[in-house]
Every structure is written in C-alpha cells, then in structure tokens.
Amino acid sequence: MDTAVEIDGIPADEIAKQFGTPVYVYSFKKIEESINKIKAPFKKGPGIFYAVKANGLLSILSFIFQKECGFDVVSGGELKRIRAAKAQDAPIVFAGVGKEEWEIKEAVLKHNLLFINSESIDELKLLQKIGKEIKKEIPVSIRLNLDIEAGGHKYIETAKKETKFGITPSQAKVAYDLIKKSDKLLFKGFHVHLGSLVDDSSRYIEAAEKVVKLFDEILSMESKNNKLYYDAGGGFAIGLNPWEKDFDFEKLAKELEPIIEKNNLNLVVEPGRYIVGKAGFLLTKVLGVKVSDGKKFVIVDAGMNDFLRPALYGGNHFIWPAKGEKIPDSPLEKGNIDIVGPVCETGDFLGINRYIPDVSPGDIICVFSCGAYGASMASRYNSRRLPKEVVIKDGKPIVAKKRENFEDIWRGELLI
Numbered sequence: 451m452d453t454a455v456e457i458d459g460i461p462a463d464e465i466a467k468q469f470g471t472p473v474y475v476y477s478f479k480k481i482e483e484s485i486n487k488i489k490a491p492f493k494k495g496p497g498i499f500y501a502v503k504a505n506g507l508l509s510i511l512s513f514i515f516q517k518e519c520g521f522d523v524v525s526g527g528e529l530k531r532i533r534a535a536k537a538q539d540a541p542i543v544f545a546g547v548g549k550e551e552w553e554i555k556e557a558v559l560k561h562n563l564l565f566i567n568s569e570s571i572d573e574l575k576l577l578q579k580i581g582k583e584i585k586k587e588i589p590v591s592i593r594l595n596l597d598i599e600a601g602g603h604k605y606i607e608t609a610k611k612e613t614k615f616g617i618t619p620s621q622a623k624v625a626y627d628l629i630k631k632s633d634k635l636l637f638k639g640f641h642v643h644l645g646s647l648v649d650d651s652s653r654y655i656e657a658a659e660k661v662v663k664l665f666d667e668i669l670s671m672e673s674k675n676n677k678l679y680y681d682a683g684g685g686f687a688i689g690l691n692p693w694e695k696d697f698d699f700e701k702l703a704k705e706l707e708p709i710i711e712k713n714n715l716n717l718v719v720e721p722g723r724y725i726v727g728k729a730g731f732l733l734t735k736v737l738g739v740k741v742s743d744g745k746k747f748v749i750v751d752a753g754m755n756d757f758l759r760p761a762l763y764g765g766n767h768f769i770w771p772a773k774g775e776k777i778p779d780s781p782l783e784k785g786n787i788d789i790v791g792p793v794c795e796t797g798d799f800l801g802i803n804r805y806i807p808d809v810s811p812g813d814i815i816c817v818f819s820c821g822a823y824g825a826s827m828a829s830r831y832n833s834r835r836l837p838k839e840v841v842i843k844d845g846k847p848i849v850a851k852k853r854e855n856f857e858d859i860w861r862g863e864l865l866i
Contacts, residue, residue: 455731455772455816458842462733463772465840465847466814471735472752472837474825475847476505478513480729481821485517487696488686488721491703499543499564501684501722502528504822509841509850510726511535520564522684522720526553529561543567543681543718545593545641554580558588564718565589565638567681570617574628574635581634588634591681592617592625593641596660619664626668639715640664643683646723649695651702654682658706662713677716682706684720688727690819691768693780697724723822730821732757732837733772734800736813737792746787748806750815753791754798755831757817757824761797769800772814775807789815793832825851830859 455462458477465475488498499520502511506528511521515537523529524546532538544557545567554577557563568574568590581588595618617625622640629635642657661680669678686697710717734752741747759765769789770777785805791798800817809815828836835858839851 452773452776454774454776455770457731458845460842460845460847461772462731462816463814466733466735466772468847469838469840469849470853471733471814472750472756473733473853474820474837474839475731475733476507476510476726476821476839476841476850477729478841478843481510481513481726482517484721484725484729485514485519488699488719488724491700492707492717493703494707496682496717496719497541497564499541499718499720500725501720502531503826504722505726505730505824505826506531507825507839507841507850508535511537513841513843514725515540522722523557526550526556529553529556533560538562543591543641543720545569545643545720549573549576551576551580554588555584558586559584563589565591565679567591567593567641568617568625569593571621571625571628574625574632578628578632578634581632586634587636589636589638590629591638591641591679592622592629593643594619594622594661594664596642596657619660622664623668637678639679639681641681641683643720644685646685647687648685649687649697651698651705654702655705655709658682658709662709662715665713665715677714679718680710680713680715681718681720684722684724686719686721686724688724688819690766691781692777692818696728726821728819728821730819730824732800732817732820732824734815734817736809736811736815738811739809744786748787748789748809748815750789750791750800752800752817752837753793753832753834754795755793755829755834756791756837757800757820758827758829759820759823760800760802761795762827767801767820768818769804769806770816770818771807771809772816774809793834830854833859835859 453461499522500514501522512535520541541562541564547569577588629637640661688696734750738749754761782805787804789801835854838853840847841850
C-alpha cells in the first residue's frame, strides 16, 4: 500500500515501527512555521509568550526559547520545568486563579518576570504582602473578565462572567487603585484571555476596544510616558481537520495593530495550541476490528488516558491510516466507525461515527493536530504507562521522552 501520512517527509508507519506505539511525534519544522505565522503580519512584535500548559516537553520548550519566545506559565511546576529546559532566561508572564505563595516567590526571584497576571483583589493583597517579605517590587497586570462569548466547549470558555477567571471591569478601578497605593506593586497593564479554539478575530478586537476604554478611564490622571502592556491572551484556533483553516493572524494584525499603536501599548500574545497543535501527531496501532449489529469498532492501543480531548471536550481530530488512501481535502460524510481504545470506559474513544478506510490488526492509524493538550493531559488511568514522545529535528526522529516502565506507575507509593 502507498504511504498516506508523512511527517516531515518521513512515513508515519516507519516512525511507529521504529519507536513503537502509542507514540506522540512532533515536528520542530512545523513549530517554527507557526511561530513565524504569528510574527510575520505585525510591523512590530507582538511579544510571543508560549503557553507551557499546551505541551511542556523539555525539548519543545528549549526549541521555542531558541526562537526568541517567552513563556506563559500557570503553576510553580511549569516554572521549574522551564528551568529544567535551561530556558530560565526567557521572559515569562505568570497567570492562574490560585497561585500559592511559594509559586509567586519562585516567579519573582528565579525568573525573568515581565508581570504577574493578577486574578482578584485578594491576590493583589497577597502580592503586596509577598513584595514586603522579599523586599522587591512585583510587576502586575490586571486580568479582566469582559463577559465575551468566544465559542467552543463551555470548559474552554474563560471570559464569561460565570467563570472563575479575572476581575470585572467594574472592579478594575479598585484593583488599579490598590496597586498604585502599594509600595511593592508596579502596574504594567491589562490581560485578557477569551478561551480556546477562537476562530473569529472580531472577538479579539471587541476585547481590545473594551480594554483601551478602561485604560483611558483609569489612567486619565496618569502620565502615559510609561508604556504599558496589553496582553491579548491566546486561544487562537487551528484546523483539527485538513480542510479547516487556522486562525487568520493577517486579519488580526490589520485590525488590532492600529488600536495598539494609537494607544501607545506593547502587545503580548500567549499562543499555545497554535504553536504546537498541528506540529503533533499521535500514532497508534490497530489491535482489532469488531462489528456489532452494523456498528464497526476499530480498537487501537491508544486510549483516553493517552489523549483525553475527544472524551473531555468532544475534540473532533482528523484520524487516518498511515498507509492506503490519500488524505481527503474536503469534509467526509459521517460514517459508522468508532475508533476506540483499551481503557475500561465507554467514553474511551478517539473518534465517533467516522469514516476511515478499511484497516487490519497491526496497521498504524494517525491522529492529527494533537501536539497541544495531548501528552500534557495524559494520565496513568487503568495503570497504563505514559506514551513515548519523539521530536523530528533536522529531518531526523529522536526520542525526547521515553515510555515509562510499569514500575514508574507506582513509584512513590508505600505498601503499608
């Protein structure tokens, strides 16, 4: 059979045979292309701060750092991961609703901190307390909740008023006054994050217009000689299927850059999925094919523990055999095939009611656009080992993370 899927020119089935399955495979070439797609349309900037939560593989962090990007972090563990990747000199922004004191101190004392995105009045009070303890000024941006509906699954909507994120515009003046009265907090700007898989640039323009209005209201008495930041967040959509378009950064730059320039702001963005999503593939082996009352199940060796998005968010990722029919370039009709894993849950699936060409045990199937929130959300559920991860660098596949031994699963447990 002819090769249907190649990753950087290498047949996917050859990668699977060399490294085993399930295995995540990432293309450094595609990561670099995505970074350039963000930069190219803008005359200046923006500052790109890669969202580590999307995929924190050390080799990927190191590569992104080499491409002169900073990092958006949401935990102390991610701060330590950046240092493990020898990328501690990269500028960072630190977000998250529930930051612990040790995490804040870690960000301020051990990293090149641009600012902390503060989520509440109580957190600003905590930051003031910590600043006094460590005798350092802490740069702060106020994360705003603008009650904007970005679309997509409700679990990845982060800018609606009923979510836990951010400070409302009505509270922004209180937050700003608290920062200005503090002797240990330094106001750096406003931060917004709308959600994930946002495909409409008008949402970002709506947010920016609301934010610059707040800048005008709150900073009316302050000199604007000190250039401030507008952190537009991330969430830029990618096509999960070959016929779907990615987020249009050219359109965004055309509409957003004039707003940024007019208000003398520095623009920051926090892409995660956009940078690594399409660079990643999950390769899995067919264990068997089962037909039950006309319903067909293709059983593979990757389960929901390896790739949770389909079960958790209904992620509709393109799935295709590594060999055989060519990849289609237009939407497929709904099929009657479920691609399912070995985990003991009805929710253990990679795709539901799909069409894929006939496959047999031993064949390799590829799940596309899963470089983000794939391996980073993997678990050991059912006492299954975390998958191997491979990067393709300069046309050569290299192991970047070994598959676990079974003993790794219960390492740290005590038999009492």
